[in-house]
Amino acid sequence: MLEKFKKMFSLDNPIRLFYHKLRSIIANIFYGFPSKKMTIIWVTWTNWKTTTCNIIAKWLKETWKKVFMFSTVNIIIADKEYQNNTKMTSPDAFELQRLLKIAKKEWCEIAVIETASHGIKMNRIWWLDYDIVVLTNITQDHLDLHKTMKDYVNTKLTIFKNLISYKRKPWIKKTAIINIDSNYADLFLAETYDVLYTYWYKNWSNLTAKNIEKIWMITKFEIKIASDNIFIETKMKGDFNIQNILAAVWVFISLWISAKEISKIIKKINWIPGRMESIENDEWFEIIVDYAHTPDALEKVLETIRWFSSVNKIITVFWATWDRDRTKRATMWSIVSKLSDVVILTQDDDYSEKIEQIIKDILPWIERKEWEDFWIIPTRKEAIQAAIMSAKTRDVILVAWKWDEHVMVTNEWIIPWNDKKIIKEILKWIDDNKII
Numbered sequence: 001m002l003e004k005f006k007k008m009f010s011l012d013n014p015i016r017l018f019y020h021k022l023r024s025i026i027a028n029i030f031y032g033f034p035s036k037k038m039t040i041i042w043v044t045w046t047n048w049k050t051t052t053c054n055i056i057a058k059w060l061k062e063t064w065k066k067v068f069m070f071s072t073v074n075i076i077i078a079d080k081e082y083q084n085n086t087k088m089t090s091p092d093a094f095e096l097q098r099l100l101k102i103a104k105k106e107w108c109e110i111a112v113i114e115t116a117s118h119g120i121k122m123n124r125i126w127w128l129d130y131d132i133v134v135l136t137n138i139t140q141d142h143l144d145l146h147k148t149m150k151d152y153v154n155t156k157l158t159i160f161k162n163l164i165s166y167k168r169k170p171w172i173k174k175t176a177i178i179n180i181d182s183n184y185a186d187l188f189l190a191e192t193y194d195v196l197y198t199y200w201y202k203n204w205s206n207l208t209a210k211n212i213e214k215i216w217m218i219t220k221f222e223i224k225i226a227s228d229n230i231f232i233e234t235k236m237k238g239d240f241n242i243q244n245i246l247a248a249v250w251v252f253i254s255l256w257i258s259a260k261e262i263s264k265i266i267k268k269i270n271w272i273p274g275r276m277e278s279i280e281n282d283e284w285f286e287i288i289v290d291y292a293h294t295p296d297a298l299e300k301v302l303e304t305i306r307w308f309s310s311v312n313k314i315i316t317v318f319w320a321t322w323d324r325d326r327t328k329r330a331t332m333w334s335i336v337s338k339l340s341d342v343v344i345l346t347q348d349d350d351y352s353e354k355i356e357q358i359i360k361d362i363l364p365w366i367e368r369k370e371w372e373d374f375w376i377i378p379t380r381k382e383a384i385q386a387a388i389m390s391a392k393t394r395d396v397i398l399v400a401w402k403w404d405e406h407v408m409v410t411n412e413w414i415i416p417w418n419d420k421k422i423i424k425e426i427l428k429w430i431d432d433n434k435i436i
Contacts, residue, residue: 017123024093024126034100038108039172040130041251044115044156052136054272055248057112062265063257068103070096071114078106085406090119117155129166132254133159134247135178135188153184160191177250179243180205199246201239207250209242223249228259233267237276238304276301279420281427284393289419292400295331302339305396312394313341315387319348319401333365342373346383348401349409385426
């Protein structure tokens with residue numbers, strides 16, 4: 001019955017949207033409005049949401065606070081962490097309210113929730129009483145649902161517009177934290193909030209990074225705030241991660257955490273699952289896994305790798321999830337071709353599309369011929385193995401898109417899959433078969 005309903009009405013059909021709004025209202029009532037008794041932090045936009053959520057949640061845990069977090073990659077409830085195998089950034093309203101209820105029973109006082117445009121458009125978060133909203137950045141994505149960038153932007157804007165309409169909680173002000181390094185930032189800055197904080201790792205914002213020093217494994221910088229200097233040292237790489245840290249710092253300040261404590265706990269969080277994550281190995285090359293599912297994210301990751309002077313070649317293992325926004329495919333493949341020395345085209349979540357058709361769609365946008373530092377290896381494990389076996393000293397292998405997922409959706413079924421696990425299996429096989 002439900003499947004027939006879905007086929008009858010498109011995702012953005014008013015009847016379907018009302019159905020989801022009604023589900024959200026009922027879910028809130030059924031679970032007793034748990035969000036009214038917690039500080040709720042939304043983190044939204046195109047890229048870096050998961051990273052920022054994890055930074056905020058894991059740092060808060062270091063201050064001995066009990067935290068609930070829901071992100072694309074993982075779920076945290078107090079002292080326990082789980083994989084998110086739903087392949088959804090914003091869960092069903094009943095599932096989210098159920099988890100919030102569990103979190104409240106575990107004495108969680110703060111909830112950090114990643115918010116995708118699908119969740120907003122489909123009213124999955126309707127009537128959820130939130131207090132702090134964080135805007136990380138904006139680039140093209142999800143036009144399969146929104147059709148236009150205008151609708152995409154306006155959908156995200158609604159949670160900023162509605163922030164002060166929710167009842168204020170005695171312990172927290174309605175706060176917006178906005179990355180002004182965005183073409184659409186002015187729209188968000190124009191709204192009304194109790195407190196507005198801005199950040200950018202360069203200039204012209206309330207919070208910036210000074211004296212940035214980048215070494216292969218470590219990034220150091222200073223944050224000047226009021227009369228305090230916050231000294232940051234982290235193993236997280238890239239300018240985009242500096243911005244993620246700045247966003248998290250504003251959240252901490254909103255929650256009355258001291259500059260000294262912020263500096264101390266940042267040093268403890270070295271990586272976020274699947275985000276510029278280095279896979280340890282005994283070879284003389286680097287292996288990095290990263291989500292990189294939009295043109296902007298992919299370009300920034302590759303530019304970050306290229307920035308390090310010690311890099312020899314960049315080998316990129318890449319695909320793109322199908323049955324999704326096709327308008328960004330050409331741009332993404334042009335970026336991969338331009339910024340990678342070697343490109344290996346392989347499979348990802350195929351859904352209903354056939355691999356042969358996907359390859360046919362992509363080939364015109366690859367500015368090189370097959371066998372000229374470009375290979376098509378449809379089986380993902382074989383593609384990753386080829387990249388590792390061909391890598392030389394000081395090469396960097398980027399395995400993009402599937403990050404820390406634990407399943408892959410093929411034409412026929414869902415199979416267990418994890419890039420990091422496969423990479424470690426291949427590295428072990430190489431070690432076991434070395435000729436001494």
